[in-house]
């Protein structure tokens with residue numbers, strides 16, 4: 358018997374075939390993450406804890422708690438030693454509410470946009486958009502979670518990028534007035550105001566969002582140097598005489614008339630002022646970057662507005678209204694590849 362099996366050819370596994378099996382369990386891994394967040398299980402696993410102890414503490418089913426915790430360990434969220442489970446370091450960093458870079462709320466909310474309705478994909482391809490199920494949350498709770506998620510991503514990657522970009526502008530030492538357009542909780546605008554010590558700043562966003570942003574401004578102690586304006590940036594005047602206007606991932610809401618939006622931004626700047634904009638730039642005929650394309654699949658099938666710009670689309674709209682010069686570069690973030698534009702208002 359041994360002699361016979363020894364003579365068999367080696368089984369060759371194509372890594373691409375293995376990838377297909379991995380893909381089949383990928384949604385389970387995502388759902389383990391979302392369930393851990395929903396039940397706030399990670400909040401209880403900063404220190405080692407057994408399944409029985411956790412189930413007792415949280416009023417859960419003991420056997421299914423153990424099964425879930427084993428899966429969360431297999432899925433790369435926890436470590437298990439003897440009978441005890443504990444969060445891995447990145448879970449403590451990004452998935453605990455007390456963390457300044459808590460991403461859990463934003464990830465949990467993305468579920469509606471990225472994952473809910475996956476089982477209707479085939480039907481929507483056959484028949485077209487099906488009615489969406491709106492998330493069931495109050496408006497205030499929605500703004501709160503949105504700002505919390507945006508605050509985490511701003512702290513993690515956008516504020517340092519904004520400061521670095523602004524420091525490339527000649528005369529940045531003299532910035533007096535800065536606008537954070539569509540800035541959510543406003544951490545980017547506040548970081549810029551802190552960097553350029555003589556500057557004052559304004560956050561312009563929807564009224565519910567600036568209400569929420571007020572808490573962040575207070576906690577930074579910047580009330581005297583950083584104001585808010587609530588309104589609709591597609592129609593309302595954001596003020597005048599800015600040296601720097603920063604906008605990131607928000608101009609899709611103005612894409613129905615991009616030229617008018619760019620004109621409003623140009624008018625709001627001082628002569629010689631700069632508009633710095635960060636956004637996705639789709640390439641390869643709408644098939645790249647993959648994270649951006651895949652995350653928008655379900656909302657696009659549901660017929661919701663296209664949230665992406667084509668590479669170079671915003672720079673063209675800037676040039677059309679008179680920004681000159683316009684410098685563009687690509688920026689890699691943990692999420693996707695972005696385009697960053699520095700667009701100058703010509704001196705009078």
Ligand SMILES: C[S@@+](CC[C@H](N)C(=O)[O-])C[C@H]1O[C@@H](n2cnc3c(N)ncnc32)[C@H](O)[C@@H]1O
Nearest residue numbers: 507539540541562563588589590605606607610
């Ligand atoms: C994806 S978030 C980006 C936030 C922030 N710029 C960042 O990069 O973290 C889009 C922001 O645009 C704001 N926004 C969308 N439409 C708007 C409108 N018509 N007027 C004012 N703000 C708007 C939203 O409230 C939200 O804060």
